[in-house]
Amino acid sequence: MTIVTLVVLIAGALAYLSATVGAVLFLSREEAAFLNVARRLALMGMCLFLAVFVLRWAAWGNLPMTTVADALVVFVVLATVVMYVSARGETRALSSFYLPPILVLALLCVLAALRTFSEAPRALRGMFLAGHVSLAFLAYAFFLGASVTSVAYMFQARHLKNHHTRGLFHALPSLERLDKSLYLLIRHGYIVFSVTLIVGGIWARVDAGLLGPQWYLAPKILQAVAMVAFYAFVFHARQIGLLRGRKLAFAVLIGFSVMLGIYLVRALLGVSYYHFWGSASWAS
Amino acid sequence: MGVVAVGLSHHTSPLELRERLHFAPETIPPALLELQDRLEGGAAVILSTCNRVEIYAHHDKDAATLCDDVRAFMAEWHGLSEDEFVGSLYEYKGSEAVGHLFRVAASLDSLVVGEAQILGQVHEAFMLAQSQQTIDKVLSAMFQRAFSVAKQVRTESKIGAGKVSVASVAVDLAVSIFMDLAEKTVMIIGSGKMGESTLKSLLSCGAGRILLVNRSPEKALSLAGTLGGEAVAFEALDETLHRADIVITSTAATAPILTCGHFHRALKRRGNAPMFVIDIAVPRNVEPAVNSLDNVYLYDLDALQQAAAENLEARRQEVDTCLRIVDDGVEKFVQWMRSLAVEPAIVSISEELHGIRERELEKLLAAYPDMTEEHREAISQMTRRIVNTILQRPMSQLKREAVAQDPSLVLQFVRRIFGLKET
Secondary structure (H helix, E strand, O other): HHHHHHHHHHHHHHHHHHHHHHHHHHHHOHHHHHHHHHHHHHHHHHHHHHHHHHHHHHHHHOOOOHHHHHHHHHHOOOOOHHHHHOOOOOHHHHHHHHHHHHHHHHHHHHHHOOOOOOOOOOOOOOOHHHHHHHHHHHHHHHHHHHHHHHHHHHHHHHHHHOOOOOOOHOOOOHHHHHHHHHHHHHHHHHHHHHHHHHHHHHHHOOOOOHHHHOOOHHHHHHHHHHHHHHHHHHHHHHOOOOOHHHHHHHHHHHHHHHHHHHHHHHHHHOOOOOOOOOOOOOOO | OOEEEEEEOOOOOOOOHHHOOOEEEEEEHHHHHHHHHOOOOEEEEEEEEEEEEEEEEOOOOOOOHHHHHHHHHHHHOOOOHHHOOHOOEEEEEHHHHHHHHHHHHOOOOOOOOOOOHHHHHHHHHHHHHHHHOOOOOHHHHHHHHHHHHHHHHHHHHOOOOOOOOHHHHHHHHHHHHHHHHHHHHHEEEEOOHHHHHHHHHHHHHHOOEEEEEEEEHHHHHHHHHHHEEEOOOOOOOOHHHHHHEEEEEEOOOOOOEEEEHHHHHHHOOOOOOOEEEEEOOOOOOEEEHHHHOOOOEEEEHHHHHHHHHHHHHHHHOOHHHHHHHHHHHHHHHHHHHHHHHHHHHHHHHHHHHHHHHHHHHHHHHHOOOOOOHHHHHHHHHHHHHHHHHHHHHHHHHHHHHHHHOOOOHHHHHHHHHHHHOOO
């Protein structure tokens, strides 16, 4: 059963790898056929990751969201959903910007599935877990989408400024369309992440013994508060026209990169007041 | 193959000569009929645009004689001597004529490679010839194939991608910046011709509102009346600039009339929403440093012309791909022409065998007079099927042989086997 799960996971990652190759070919050759194939392969990859989620759920008996690998499975699926929702029709060329980071997540997921050894704590289960974690990853998926859109915006804006309007420039959506997508992704991410924090806070109060008395001082919580404050600022600054266009795109990209960097450093150094994961390898 | 293309174009002749040999649209029908008379039958199409004057003709007579006739007709019709234009004339015969038409229709021979207008002009020339009944099976098939090759060239290559005129490049850029031009306001400052043409291009693409700024209020009002916009006093430019999403400047001012300060204030008032500035004036009307401002995209004449030139160059790089498609099309058409040569022989053989069938059938039916009508019909159908089935394979092979080798040799051989007379 666990071997089957691992095989499905690797197959999913390979589908994402092929999709990314298609996306890169589209970026370099600007042929729509590559993008179509890439999007179909990404859909296939997402279905395989969903299958992994179901298999893990069946094997563990609880919603699989607490190990690094499980969490990344959810993240990859949600990021792909956000890609399909925000990069369609006129903006479908944006998929080629989404796929490389999604591939990185998928590969990290495979590595995590192979390397983690202990099972997730049984205490982490129930509706609070499902609600809090899935909302958090949905918000991360929106933030990832916003960052990807920012890259596309800066690419377009730079080409327009420098009067280089050949090649991929024509395949990407207009600046205004990208700006609108960026705004919507920030807004959705900000709202969902705010709800995530509220659900998390309620969970910590209800299940007080689970996280300890001073859970709100945990680096993870402080980082989440910093994130919500950052996106609140960016969202409102965009609404009043203070941050718009290239500056907004730059701020979003820098903000997301800093948050990701802090998260990775924290994870690598094991700086955490509490931790949720550490599970048995799926293949063992 | 008695198919020829005789003519001259911007590649071979100056405008003055093309003007003298030009066929005005209303003169083409009588010219076609006159040409057909001169050729004593045959078929002809006249293609006359500002960049080319060409006559495509098909006749049983040999290609060289046909070219002479067409050349003489051109001279006579326009009241010129052949010496006046023969040096600029090109004459394509057989497959070369087919290839030339395919290249012309696919816009590979145009002044602006990849422009779409020529296909419409070729189509019009064809329709005109069709209406005058100066077209035959061969020329009709040749033009139809030219249209399908041209379509294939446009879909399988990027020959039509990217705009190549200043006005269309400006529209293209506006579409790259804004989602929906219908919701955008275009401000035009000054009344230069190129500025107006750019404004008209933007309007034809659905641009919503127009603000017309001119030093002369009367001129602004008159333009506003013509184009349906709102006239704005030049003095109110600073207060109005923030309303414009697209600004076109084409005044005769010798110093910049719009500076970074103007755009700073405008951006602040419009919440940093992007602005596209098209400065077509020489000397420039907009301070170049404006392009360094966030959310302002400034294109002067040089930048627009550079974008147009880059697009044209990109089209030129596609020409090899397009020529391969054209060559393939020519090859297929020539094969069809060759197979056409054996068609009369195929018809003769078919008639011969069906004649035998009918004679034998008559004998059989005479020998059995009591046979019902139903049985007679069934036997007739069966014998027809037998003859057709026997003919099917050798006739297909005959067409293939005519394509693979000299059709006249194949025809000679077939005539000898079946004892057919030469038609």
